[in-house]
Amino acid sequence: MTTSDVERALGYNFSDASLLRRALTLKGADEHFNNESLECLGDSLIGFVAAEKFFRDGLDEGGITSRKKSVVNDRALAEVSLALGLDAALIKPKGAFNNKKAIPSAYEAVVAAIYLDGGMAAAKDFIYRTLDFSRRERDYIACLQEALQGRGMPLPVYSQGLDEGRDGEHDFVVTVLAAGRTFYGRGANTALARRAAAAAAYAALFGE
Numbered sequence: 528m529t530t531s532d533v534e535r536a537l538g539y540n541f542s543d544a545s546l547l548r549r550a551l552t553l554k555g556a557d558e559h560f561n562n563e564s565l566e567c568l569g570d571s572l573i574g575f576v577a578a579e580k581f582f583r584d585g586l587d588e589g590g591i592t593s594r595k596k597s598v599v600n601d602r603a604l605a606e607v608s609l610a611l612g613l614d615a616a617l618i619k620p621k622g623a624f625n626n627k628k629a630i631p632s633a634y635e636a637v638v639a640a641i642y643l644d645g646g647m648a649a650a651k652d653f654i655y656r657t658l659d660f661s662r663r664e665r666d667y668i669a670c671l672q673e674a675l676q677g678r679g680m681p682l683p684v685y686s687q688g689l690d691e692g693r694d695g696e697h698d699f700v701v702t703v704l705a706a707g708r709t710f711y712g713r714g715a716n717t718a719l720a721r722r723a724a725a726a727a728a729y730a731a732l733f734g735e
Contacts, residue, residue, distance in 0.1 A: 534547070539649065541641075547637070549565060549640065550636035565635070569642075578595060598660055604631035628715055667729050675705060698714075699714055699720040701723075703724040
């Protein structure tokens with residue numbers, strides 16, 4: 528994809544095209560000019576905009592936290608990145624490439640690049656146009672615990688997580704013991720793997 532193609536997909540034209548290029552460059556492709564610091568800044572910006580939006584919607588602390596978890600997570604950001612075509616625009620290292628975190632991180636880095644190029648108003652406009660603030664995800668960790676407690680059963684017990692990834696890539700596996708059975712979950716980090724394990728346990732035990 529050309530810079531113009533990416534800008535059309537984003538709905539934003541950069542004054543400083545180098546910011547966009549940096550946002551799309553992975554560390555393995557360039558040790559010095561890459562999107563790691565932009566990713567960090569973008570993560571904070573997205574979290575702030577989401578929290579502000581839900582605060583203005585009148586949600587309390589618990590509501591803001593819950594809604595943010597649904598709207599701002601790796602799965603949600605990966606979906607947006609893919610919809611925008613950022614996966615095809617990434618500047619990757621040569622050879623084998625299987626970095627699951629790179630796709631959601633690209634969205635975070637692009638948000639930061641837009642902020643640095645056009646200011647907070649431009650970044651907010653982009654976030655509001657691209658994120659689905661109505662998105663809701665079920666908290667299967669909480670659901671599993673509540674379902675077991677409601678039936679007088681022992682609480683679930685999770686393993687610490689084992690990283691089975693290769694070549695520097697992470698692929699965590701977490702097990703959960705629930706109702707005398709063991710269930711497995713995988714994810715790019717321990718938190719995602721734990722959530723996947725809880726979802727598998729809940730589906731098998733309670734049919735949802």
